[in-house]
Amino acid sequence: MTLYQAMARRRTVVIVSSCMSITTLLGCHQPPFPDNKPRTQFETYDRMRQQVTPIKEPDVFGSPKPAVRARLSNSGN
Numbered sequence: 001m002t003l004y005q006a007m008a009r010r011r012t013v014v015i016v017s018s019c020m021s022i023t024t025l026l027g028c029h030q031p032p033f034p035d036n037k038p039r040t041q042f043e044t045y046d047r048m049r050q051q052v053t054p055i056k057e058p059d060v061f062g063s064p065k066p067a068v069r070a071r072l073s074n075s076g077n
Contacts, residue, residue, distance in 0.1 A: 053071050
C-alpha cells in the first residue's frame with residue numbers, strides 16, 4: 001500500500017466516522033407521533049364518533065402505562 005492510499009483510507013475513515021457521530025448527536029428532537037394527533041385512520045374514525053380508546057391507563061402503582069389491553073380488545077364498541 002502506498003502512502004497516498006493510506007492517507008486516502010484514513011481520510012475516508014475520518015469523514016465517515018464524523019458523519020456518523022454528527023448524526024448520532026443530532027438525533028430526533030420531536031417524537032414521531034405527537035399525543036394530540038391520531039396515529040391511524042381508525043383512531044380518527046373513533047374520535048369522530050366519540051368512542052375514544054384510552055392511550056394510557058394507570059397501573060397498580062398509579063404511574064401511566066400504555067393501554068394495550070384496552071386498545072386490542074374488541075369490547076369497546
